[in-house]
Amino acid sequence: MTILYTPNHHLHHPQHEIFNGEVLAHAEVPDRVDNMVAALQAAEYDLEAVNEATYEGQLQAVIEQIHDPRYVHWLQQTSVTEPLYPSVFNHGETALVHGHPSIQWGNFCTDLFTPIMPQTWSAAVTMAEASLQAAELLASHQQRLVTVVGRPPGHHAGKSRVGGYCYLNNAAVAAHHLSAHGRVAVLDVDYHHGNGTQDIFYERADVITCSIHAHPDRKFPYFAGLDTEIGTGPGLNCNRNFPLPAGITDQEYQPILESALAWLAQPQHQPEYLIISLGLDTHESDPIADFQLTTAYYRQMATTLSDLHLPTVVVLEGGYNTKVIGENLVNFVQGLAN
Ligand code: SP5
Ligand code: ZN
Numbered sequence: 001m002t003i004l005y006t007p008n009h010h011l012h013h014p015q016h017e018i019f020n021g022e023v024l025a026h027a028e029v030p031d032r033v034d035n036m037v038a039a040l041q042a043a044e045y046d047l048e049a050v051n052e053a054t055y056e057g058q059l060q061a062v063i064e065q066i067h068d069p070r071y072v073h074w075l076q077q078t079s080v081t082e083p084l085y086p087s088v089f090n091h092g093e094t095a096l097v098h099g100h101p102s103i104q105w106g107n108f109c110t111d112l113f114t115p116i117m118p119q120t121w122s123a124a125v126t127m128a129e130a131s132l133q134a135a136e137l138l139a140s141h142q143q144r145l146v147t148v149v150g151r152p153p154g155h156h157a158g159k160s161r162v163g164g165y166c167y168l169n170n171a172a173v174a175a176h177h178l179s180a181h182g183r184v185a186v187l188d189v190d191y192h193h194g195n196g197t198q199d200i201f202y203e204r205a206d207v208i209t210c211s212i213h214a215h216p217d218r219k220f221p222y223f224a225g226l227d228t229e230i231g232t233g234p235g236l237n238c239n240r241n242f243p244l245p246a247g248i249t250d251q252e253y254q255p256i257l258e259s260a261l262a263w264l265a266q267p268q269h270q271p272e273y274l275i276i277s278l279g280l281d282t283h284e285s286d287p288i289a290d291f292q293l294t295t296a297y298y299r300q301m302a303t304t305l306s307d308l309h310l311p312t313v314v315v316l317e318g319g320y321n322t323k324v325i326g327e328n329l330v331n332f333v334q335g336l337a338n
Contacts, residue, residue: 190279
């Protein structure tokens, strides 16, 4: 197994998220990845640092194929010296506005949890680069198992609406790149619905998407994640959601995971590559979530995933207990390599 990680994640360090007008400490912090890196190193894994774009032109093209190029250019070119939050949200009734950057951010952002920091682009593009490198290691048959450890996460970033601490959809970068080489399955096991990934591939049959998550009646992203969302056009029946109640235990999660994998691997789909959006916010101690998965379960979860015997890229998404996130990841990685 190759583990790629992104030291550049330190460039992006949001301080605050705003909920119901209240300014709260931001949950998506650099300590998350620092703890994962320390735990992996303590378990004697070699980590390969991804610092810069070796695939610069190709990466830009992939990012602009999965996201609205207007969003990509804007994020890339907007330089801020202070954190930038949206103030007004454009729901598409009028043309894109210009003017104050806080208004422009409202064209593309869905919430007050996802500020643009002075170096957000640099951090996000490194994570996307690592995801592309991971996919290319599979496509070129150099590796069958690559884990990307970094931040910011990506699965809430859709075609032209981003949010939920996500800017560029890293799992979609890997999936889109691999789709040129064979059919791809994306399984999202983050606590939150992978609405961005669903949005990007909703009309495509070459990338099958599936997400297991907290019911959106109860939790972010609220406006997507129902089991009635099954894809459309050529992508009909190529998306599946498993929205769950609070308090899910290991014993309750396991059969749902098995159903998700059976659905992904069914004969009509026949995936040749697997992308895992791995959120560790399903853990019993997560401060913003309400599932009850244990540390030991991540090993079983990964072993179950490895039973598909597909070349696999794991991309890190959420997980906000910075004390246990590393140990949980080590358990997962060990189970995957079984
Ligand atoms: C990648 C990922 O896991 N993103 C999750 C984003 C969820 N953000 C929700 C933030 C809700 C703020 N919490 C308010 C608590 C009020 N008591
Ligand atoms: Zn999450």
